[in-house]
Amino acid sequence: MWKTIVLQTLSRLVKRGRLEVTLPDGSRHEFGEGTNGPDVALRLTDPARLRHLVQDPELALGEAYMDGTLVIERGDLRQMLTLFAINGGRDALPPLLAAGYAARFRARRFAQANGLNRARANVAHHYDLGDDFYELFLDADWQYSCAYFAREGMTLEEAQAAKKAHIARKLLIQPGMRVLDIGCGWGGMALTLARDFGAQVTGVTLSENQKARAEARAAAAGLSDRIDIRLQDYRTLDERFDRIVSVGMLEHVGAPNYGTYFNKVEDLLDPDGIALIHTIGRCGPPTTTSTWLAKYIFPGGYNPSLSELAGGIETTDLWQADIEVWRGHYAETLRRWQKRFEANLDRVREMYDDRFIRMWRYYLTGAEVSFDAYKHVVFQMQLTRRRDTVPNTRDYLYAQKAAAE
């Protein structure tokens, strides 16, 4: 019975490209018209996964890949994920999958509620995997967010520096300003703003590893007096800052909490302040997080539509001063991370087993695919409390650069 449903579903979904599937009973099946998409052959070796594929295809596919019971016999992981992405429009789902998706969409308010304790556990799940591990695929500055490939031929290090410089321009930072970094990671942004712009930076993170590493880096740079890293939830802050920056943290906030998030940003921001919120988002309608990603990589996480972000901002009195949309940059960043990860595989193996390695590969590759096939993007939202805090044209972001070239 499960076999029949799996085959019916695939035959209904897969139109573009070609998919050949060999089931555990040895039967082979072909789907798709063979054009406008990858050509992929898969073998499933575990009979128990058939039922799981019907009930929760996202989770079942990811777990089968992790377990090694899904073998890609023609094409590669990127092509397989692309094939499912371009054929898996949630509009075209058969009734059973559509009902499951609708239920998960409604359940976002629980799955992404992310209270103080849950938020901390979610962060520990991902960011406390070990600095030794992140070192193996991130750049030397530990930037775990989208780089800005502003010019042809940039290295990952250069593109991460360009990202920080672009954000600093949008913040119009003056020496001595108090800057809050919500989700400060391993301290790269704090170091740049303190060292290059003379800012007084408060960074908050929920990861003990990140806090320790960021503090050690500040000390090594002789900047401990200008950088204050705290293990604290941003919702418990009660101060005023001239500038607020938050890069790659809103992805952990969860769809039910955008009002809370932006209201807190407003409360923490000086009336003459500027906030720059940088987050993954999506050029598409509200949806919900893949069950595989929510279970293994980012519990409580969600990449919002612009309508959802704007809806959150509109519950405040903040002005939306500028919204930049980065399209290709994160896919390129992820390719660089994948390359480093694969190049350091021997060292990863000393820390983790093959299942973990396949999990991480599935995550990095799936994320890359999502920036094309699922229309994921990065939104940089510049927010102010007064109308005229930033100049009335965007020339100031580009003028210096053009003059220097």
Place this chain on the structure above:
Amino acid sequence: MWKTIVLQTLSRLVKRGRLEVTLPDGSRHEFGEGTNGPDVALRLTDPARLRHLVQDPELALGEAYMDGTLVIERGDLRQMLTLFAINGGRDALPPLLAAGYAARFRARRFAQANGLNRARANVAHHYDLGDDFYELFLDADWQYSCAYFAREGMTLEEAQAAKKAHIARKLLIQPGMRVLDIGCGWGGMALTLARDFGAQVTGVTLSENQKARAEARAAAAGLSDRIDIRLQDYRTLDERFDRIVSVGMLEHVGAPNYGTYFNKVEDLLDPDGIALIHTIGRCGPPTTTSTWLAKYIFPGGYNPSLSELAGGIETTDLWQADIEVWRGHYAETLRRWQKRFEANLDRVREMYDDRFIRMWRYYLTGAEVSFDAYKHVVFQMQLTRRRDTVPNTRDYLYAQKAAAE
């Protein structure tokens, strides 16, 4: 009884600034704490307006001003409208007004339905007032939308030219490209794109006056072979264009129709195309149009929140390539229009009576105030069908300019 309610409502609403009101019975009343806002004294001379002010304050206030039964004895029209704007937060409305507002919000789907016939009538109501009239306050190019004051000291003419140049840069137009201008007005944008960029422009308008004037201008410029102006609703078009531009037309579309609008833009756009939609919007939650504005100036019109615009775009497969937010530019544009209007008052009087003149003054001044006190802005949304149609940084919008300076 109406007097009591009016006084209760004003005492509940007006906190910032100071408002002194003399009622038709000669009684004088003061409201507000006298700080953080204008100091205004009003006299109401028509007893019948008291009831109307309770039932529909926006409409009653505007009509009383038009009729001359609302006299501003201290301060001016701008200060009066600012005072009401900063104190009239719809969150703080007393129950009666809140219920009326909620009913009007729900009725948007009728009031702004804007079918083909209604849309045409709405446009005729405003744009067919007479070219002789618009000539008296617009710039020489008849740009009836927000100018771009890109540099200090620009004239209105220069700022309108800068607006068109900025939009043309975002469109990345090459000679020979087919460009659709949805809501082409009196043809200024079409002329610029055909003359300066070699584009083949199709402009659609629902105003007979605009069509005639735009065609005459194209002929005078010797560009009739490159400019095709049609009296046609964009929803009835069935062609493909390399570029689509729409400046100040979406304000007439109405909140229920953003899905229709953006889906039509997608259908009309070549797969390698770029659309640039320029519209008034609002940094605030969805609301509804002032009853006065909807009755006298823009029937069927509405200035959307970003969440509403994004929601419309998200029903398509379009990429949101860039979103620029102009804050101060429209208020400045409106001040220039007001100045020209007042300077040409003698000629306006030859065409219209005093009630019309007060109506127009109320409109231009109210609009200016709304760009500050109601957080109105202009959104420029650059939309594409492919991910990489426009460059992956915004440098191309600014590089040439910086190099030229």
